[in-house]
Amino acid sequence: MTLRFDGHDAYVATPDLLDNVNAALLLERPLLLKGEPGTGKTVLGRRIAEALGLRFLLWNVKSSTKAQDGLYVYDTVQRLNDARFGEGDVRDIARYIKLGPLGEALRAEERVVLLIDEVDKADLEFANDLLYELDQMSFRINETGETVNAVHRPFVVITSNNEKELPDAFLRRCVFHYIAFPERETMRQIVDVHFPGLDQILVEAAMNRFYQIREQRNLRKRPATSELLDWLRILVHTGIEKADLDKSIPNLGALLKNEGDVAAVREALASQP
C-alpha cells in the first residue's frame, strides 16, 4: 500500500513539496532536499515520519562519517578486550556487530523514515558508497555472513547544503526537492503555525523588517525562516511593540550571525530616514 503525505499541523508544506514527497513515496526512492540553511530541511524528515505515523531514525552525517558506519560497525577492540579479560562469549561475533542508523532502518520489522542529515558534510565518495544499499535496500555483514534484507523499504530523506557536489549516479536515483525561500504569504502561514494568535500588526511590522534585511544585497548570510522564528520568539518574550520596530531593529543578533552583516544592516538603516 502506498503511503500518502498530506502535510503536518506544525509544518507548512507548499503544494509542490506535497507532490514531490508523494512522488518519492510512490517510487520508493530517496527524497533529496536542498535549500538555503534555515528553511526547514531537517525538520521536514521528522514531520513526515510523524504525519505517516512511522518510526523516525536519524543519521547525522559528519565530515568523518564513512558509509560503512551507517550500516554496521564491528567492534573488534571490544572483542579483543573481552578475549583478554575473559568477559562474555567472544566466539559469538554477532555480539560485537553494532548496527548503524541505515542498518537499523533496513533491519526494522516495520517501515521507518530514515533521515540522512547533511549528506554533503562527508567525504566526496560517501554518497557513491551507499548506492547499492539504497537501491537494493539490503546489505551483508561480512563478519557473520548474514545478509539483511529490508522487509519494508524505509522512506529515506536526505538533506544537503550544497557544500559538495553529489555524484550523478546518486542523484539519478533520488527525487529532488528544492525548498525555495518562502514567499510572504507562505511565511505568514509559517509564523501562524509557530505563534498562533500573535498580534497581526506586530507580525506584519516584523516581517517588513525581515524582508527588508533579506533584500539587502551585500550580506554574506541572509537570515532565513529559522532566524525569523527565533527573532519573533525574542520579540514576543521582551514585549516589543510595533512602534519600537518602526524606529529600530532590536536583537539584530538573532537574525544576523556575521558581524560584517550586522554592520552593513546598521549602516543601511542609518542612511534611511
Added chain:
Amino acid sequence: MFLAFFYALRVHGIPVTPTEWLALLEVLLRHSAPDARVLYHVARAVCVKHEELFDAFDAAFLEVFGDAVGVGAASGGRGKLTGAAFLQAIEAGDMKKLAELGLDLPPELAALLLENREALARMAAEADTEMEGGIRNRQPGGAHSAIAMARRRRFRNYRSDMVLDTRSIRVALSRLRRRLPTGPVDELDLDASIDRTCREGGEIELVYRRRRKNHVKIVLLMDAGGTMTPHARLVNRLFSAARSQFEHFKAYYFHNCPYDQVYEDIERRVTVSTEKMLEYGRDHWLIVVGDAHMGTPELIVSGRNLEGPRCEEPGLVWLQRIHDAFRKSVWLNPVEGAESFSSGHSVMLVQSVFDMLPLTLDGLDAAMAELMSGRRR
C-alpha cells in the same frame, strides 16, 4: 506531445535519463489525480537534480506545454523529435534510430528499453492521452497555474545569488587532493594490531601507521595593484582559503605580468627571482590569478616591464617559461567574461599560453577539475 517534453528537456541541457523518465511516467500513471501542476512539480523533482537547472526546466516546460493552453511561444522546428517517432523506434526495436533521435543510451539501458518496449509504448501512449486530457479537462486553473509557475521563471537568477566566500572557495579547492601516507604515525592499524596481538599470545599490542595526508602542493601567483584593485577582496579570499586548505602552499605577487622577478608581499617590496619560484615547479601545481589586462607591448616587446630593472625578455617569454616549469597550471581571471573572444589582445595572448577560466564558483570548479584530470596542454 508528452514525449516531446523529454527531448525538450535534453535540448535545454537537462541530462534526463530514460530511467528517470520511466519513473516520471510511473508516478503519473499511479497518481490518483494527475494534473498539470503535479506534472510540473513531479517532472522537475524526478528529472532535475540541480536547482541551477530549474530555469532551463521552466523554459522547456513553457516551450512544450505553453502551446497546449495557448500561451508561450510556438516551439516549431523540432519536427524529428516527436513522440510518435520515438514510439515507432521503440516498437521496431531499432536502437540506431533512437540514436539518430538524439538519445545516446548506455547499452544496458537500451537492452532494458527493448525488453520492455511493449509496456513502455503503452505507458507512453496512455500518458500522452492522459496529459492532453489533463491539460484541457481537469479542474480549471490547474494547467494555467502550472504554466504560470513556469512563466515566472523565479529560478532565473539563482546562480548569480551565490556569494563566492572563503568557505565556498575552500569547498572548491578541496577537490584538489592526492592522499598519500605522509602524515605522522598516529593512526591505529587494527588489522596489524590484532595480528600482532595473536602472535604475542593474547597480550594486546597496538600497531600504528602513517596517516594519509593531502599531498597537493600549490603555488598561487597573483596580480596585484592597478586594474586588479577592484578585485582585491575576492583575490584575498582565494588567498586565505588556499592558505588554510593546503599545507604546502606558496604565494607570490606580480604587477600586470611576471618577468624575471616576482614579489613575496602584496605591497611588492620584497622581491624574489622568478627562477627561484620556478624551482617549486617540480612538485607544485600553479594557480595564476590576474585580469591579464595590460598593454600588448608589455607582453611582446623586450624592456617594457613596469617595475624593477629593465628586463631584456618580453612578458610572453616569461609566461611561457613559468607555464612550462610547472607540471600543471591554470589561470583564473576575476573579470567577468574576460576569457571570451571579445576581450583585449593581452587576454588573448595570455590565453595562448595558459588555460584561462573565470574566477567564479563554476570557473573555480572547472579549474580544479582541470588540475585533477592530469591533462596537460
